[in-house]
Amino acid sequence: xxxxxxxxxxxxxxxxxxxxxxxxxxxxxxxxxxxxxxxxxxxxxxxxxxxxxxxxxxxxxxxxxxxxxxxxxxxxxxxxxxxxxxxxxxxxxxxxxxxxxxxxxxxxxxxxxxxxxxxxxxxxxxxxxxxxxxxxxxxxxxxxxxxxxxxxxxxxxxxxxxxxxxxxxxxxxxxxxxxxxxxxxxxxxxxxxxxxxxxxxxxxxxxxxxxxxxxxxxxxxxxxxxxxxxxxxxxxxxxxxxxxxxxxxxxxxxxxxxxxxxxxxxxxxxxxxxxxxxxxxxxxxxxxxxxxxxxxxxxxxxxxxxxxxxxxx
Numbered sequence: 001x002x003x004x005x006x007x008x009x010x011x012x013x014x015x016x017x018x019x020x021x022x023x024x025x026x027x028x029x030x031x032x033x034x035x036x037x038x039x040x041x042x043x044x045x046x047x048x049x050x051x052x053x054x055x056x057x058x059x060x061x062x063x064x065x066x067x068x069x070x071x072x073x074x075x076x077x078x079x080x081x082x083x084x085x086x087x088x089x090x091x092x093x094x095x096x097x098x099x100x101x102x103x104x105x106x107x108x109x110x111x112x113x114x115x116x117x118x119x120x121x122x123x124x125x126x127x128x129x130x131x132x133x134x135x136x137x138x139x140x141x142x143x144x145x146x147x148x149x150x151x152x153x154x155x156x157x158x159x160x161x162x163x164x165x166x167x168x169x170x171x172x173x174x175x176x177x178x179x180x181x182x183x184x185x186x187x188x189x190x191x192x193x194x195x196x197x198x199x200x201x202x203x204x205x206x207x208x209x210x211x212x213x214x215x216x217x218x219x220x221x222x223x224x225x226x227x228x229x230x231x232x233x234x235x236x237x238x239x240x241x242x243x244x245x246x247x248x249x250x251x252x253x254x255x256x257x258x259x260x261x262x263x264x265x266x267x268x269x270x271x272x273x274x275x276x277x278x279x280x281x282x283x284x285x286x287x288x289x290x291x292x293x294x295x296x297x298x299x300x301x302x303x304x305x306x307x308x309x310x311x312x313x
Contacts, residue, residue, distance in 0.1 A: 226265025
């Protein structure tokens with residue numbers, strides 16, 4: 001058990017994420033995410049490669065949780081997110097005191113925001129970190145960087161706690177989500193969770209005088225090579241079910257990893273023509289706010305979690 005917090009109700013019969021495995025995470029029998037009731041944090045570091053309104057000038061202090069509740073075969077964070085490897089840093093034994101100390105270093109170095117990356121199966125840990133930082137007198141901007149495979153009731157429980165939601169909207173059909181990420185009900189789950197985020201935050205992205213987002217919703221979508229139709233339909237789903245005024249981050253940074261070197265589509269990078277087709281559809285649908293990426297961004301965003309600074313250039 002984590003010192004200073006009672007996780008019994010949360011993890012004895014774990015239903016933290018939509019998998020609802022029902023396992024006792026105090027025991028050796030683990031669920032889909034293969035995580036215990038510990039913190040399961042693989043890295044705490046300053047990251048300057050997020051959207052400009054997220055990173056700001058000094059970067060965001062990102063906390064990377066291990067063993068994602070989705071298993072995307074192309075994940076750029078596969079060193080820590082995959083269930084099937086033996087990578088040493090996949091699960092690191094942090095104590096709460098160490099976590100707060102690492103975050104404090106980032107904040108003292110100028111970070112104004114704290115980001116939780118892939119926290120869907122670690123919501124109690126995330127809440128405990130926020131609670132402890134508040135008790136220590138820290139008041140950063142809290143960003144939830146999620147794959148959107150979240151329960152609506154979980155998102156509701158975060159109202160007033162999370163300042164900026166930063167969800168992915170990965171796919172427009174469940175056949176593709178099952179094939180590429182091992183989840184057969186992604187579309188309806190992600191849409192419902194994002195709609196709840198929108199209910200809380202609306203269209204407007206609040207920013208401070210330095211252009212740093214302090215409250216709001218930014219929906220990310222990574223365009224995958226060979227799957228352009230899915231990307232077009234994701235944008236249509238957002239337009240029809242959420243808003244065309246919401247901020248969209250349309251990412252071109254896909255870079256193939258060793259795990260997809262033989263995949264018919266994912267073994268290569270995105271082409272300029274493919275990305276431009278999606279950009280044009282975003283404009284045609286009337287989206288008013290957001291960001292595009294340079295096509296060569298794929299050369300800059302692959303992390304190395306064997307380093308204490310995974311995103312160091």
